[in-house]
Amino acid sequence: AKKQQKKKEAMIAALKKGDKVVTSGGIYGTVAAVEDQTLLLKIAENTKIRIAKSAIGGPVGADDGSS
Known part of the structure; x- marks a missing residue:
């Protein structure tokens, strides 16, 4: 669980303008x-909209099926 938390924190810290997220x-x-x-x-x-960083589920990849 701690490993997943660290991974999520790193992903959120790396977010920048233009990134697509869910x-x-x-x-x-x-x-x-x-x-x-x-x-x-x-x-x-x-x-x-303004959202808390903790509310980010993850990045949207090219292979997630959405268009």
Whole structure:
């Protein structure tokens, strides 16, 4: 469990503007800005939400089936 936690923390720390991610709640978006404890996530044209970094489920890869 600690290994997974460290891996997730490293993934979150490596996030940068333009990265595509999915939240733990299932919302897909693109990182618009990285702040201390939060991320600004672009989820649609002219629509951004601020979420806690801990709410990131993971990066969206090219092979996840979404388009």
